[in-house]
Amino acid sequence: MTAPAPPLALYVHMPWCVRKCPYCDFNSHQLKGRRPDADYIDALLRDFDTEKALLGDRRVQTVFFGGGTPSLFAPEEFAHLLAGLKQRIEFTPDAEITLEANPGTVERGNFAGYRDAGVNRVSLGAQTFEPRALQLLGRIHSADDTLRAVHELRDARLGNFNLDLMYGLPGQRPQAALSDVESALALGPAHISHYQLTLEPGTVFHARPPQLPDEEDVWRMQTECQELLAAAGYGQYEVSAYARDGARCRHNLNYWQFGDYVGLGAGAHGKLTVSAPDRVLRTVKPKQPREYLQLMHGATGPIGDRRFVTPPQLPFEFMLNSLRLNEGFAERDYQLRTGLPVAGLAGRFAAAVGRGLLERTADGWRATELGRRFLNDLQAGFLE
Numbered sequence: 001m002t003a004p005a006p007p008l009a010l011y012v013h014m015p016w017c018v019r020k021c022p023y024c025d026f027n028s029h030q031l032k033g034r035r036p037d038a039d040y041i042d043a044l045l046r047d048f049d050t051e052k053a054l055l056g057d058r059r060v061q062t063v064f065f066g067g068g069t070p071s072l073f074a075p076e077e078f079a080h081l082l083a084g085l086k087q088r089i090e091f092t093p094d095a096e097i098t099l100e101a102n103p104g105t106v107e108r109g110n111f112a113g114y115r116d117a118g119v120n121r122v123s124l125g126a127q128t129f130e131p132r133a134l135q136l137l138g139r140i141h142s143a144d145d146t147l148r149a150v151h152e153l154r155d156a157r158l159g160n161f162n163l164d165l166m167y168g169l170p171g172q173r174p175q176a177a178l179s180d181v182e183s184a185l186a187l188g189p190a191h192i193s194h195y196q197l198t199l200e201p202g203t204v205f206h207a208r209p210p211q212l213p214d215e216e217d218v219w220r221m222q223t224e225c226q227e228l229l230a231a232a233g234y235g236q237y238e239v240s241a242y243a244r245d246g247a248r249c250r251h252n253l254n255y256w257q258f259g260d261y262v263g264l265g266a267g268a269h270g271k272l273t274v275s276a277p278d279r280v281l282r283t284v285k286p287k288q289p290r291e292y293l294q295l296m297h298g299a300t301g302p303i304g305d306r307r308f309v310t311p312p313q314l315p316f317e318f319m320l321n322s323l324r325l326n327e328g329f330a331e332r333d334y335q336l337r338t339g340l341p342v343a344g345l346a347g348r349f350a351a352a353v354g355r356g357l358l359e360r361t362a363d364g365w366r367a368t369e370l371g372r373r374f375l376n377d378l379q380a381g382f383l384e
Helices: 037-054 074-089 109-116 131-136 143-155 173-186 215-230 250-256 290-294 313-322 331-338 342-354 367-374 375-380
Strands: 007-013 059-067 091-101 121-127 159-167 192-195 235-238 242-245 260-264 270-271 279-284 305-309 358-360 365-367
Touching: 007 037, 007 250, 037 074, 037 250, 037 260, 037 270, 059 192, 059 250, 074 091, 074 109, 091 250, 091 260, 109 143, 109 235, 121 143, 143 235, 159 173, 159 215, 173 192, 192 215, 192 342, 215 235, 215 279, 235 250, 250 260, 250 313, 305 313, 313 342, 331 342, 331 365, 365 367, 367 375
Parallel strands: 007 059, 007 260, 059 091, 091 121, 121 159, 159 192
Antiparallel strands: 192 242, 235 242, 260 270, 270 279, 279 305, 358 365
């Protein structure tokens, strides 16, 4: 009997920003001159055409427009793109369609226009409400811009929105991190992403590191902010994700549950299960927008890097995602998504349990509180 295909999502990368932030390691490029809006939208549709043969009769459950700054593109471009995609593949009636946006007025279109184009969820990059911290992070918006953006979201009947917050910022004290969460809660978002600033290779901050808080202060920020979020009714369901009831991000859940997603756009990553459960295909499109556009012009087949994940690599790839979830994973889902018997991990489970990093659930496994704190160590136990 053939295993059911995993849920299917689309990730669409819009690679341009007004200015590159010094901490950002995403594939984003500072806008210089005119954006090739129409050309890029057409390239995205051709990109999908090169991938659709692998999708069969599957339906799209979620779409995520990430960047870069997708809100640099006009609502009309999103309407054209979504209409084109829906001509090519069926969307579920309740498909979640998320747009990343920055609060700065320079970058923001009309939220009512994005809603009319088909967007029903927005992720707003607030990061912090402290003016000095925004400046240090290279952000081009102010706290007032975030407040105005939230009011416009509500006026546009886009109440399903996320606020991105960072903690562990240069020179930040625990009380300042708590104050950011309090400011976010006052705006009543459906979802809050709360994650620690890290110095990623290839970024300005990695080359010229700012003075960050010590580990003890960062741990205080994390735990005290978690308590504040929980008291306000935001349940933590993943390392950095907190949501009101019914407002978990379905697109990100699909990543963490080892679902499938088509990656469209410059630098976009994809993951598809093809032919059989143990045939997991990873795809990466060219990072440079100019190269991507040139290759997509007249492309008759997929472009970029494509590789199959070997069976020995699958346990780590699965755990890299699923152990981020507070609920962990069911053994049945591991077997369905990887095509591998869970019995083959018995020794690794036992080792992680012995270190106090992993615990049994009714139908599977999850990280303990200690395991969540030392998640990298727990995940590394499943490396080939």
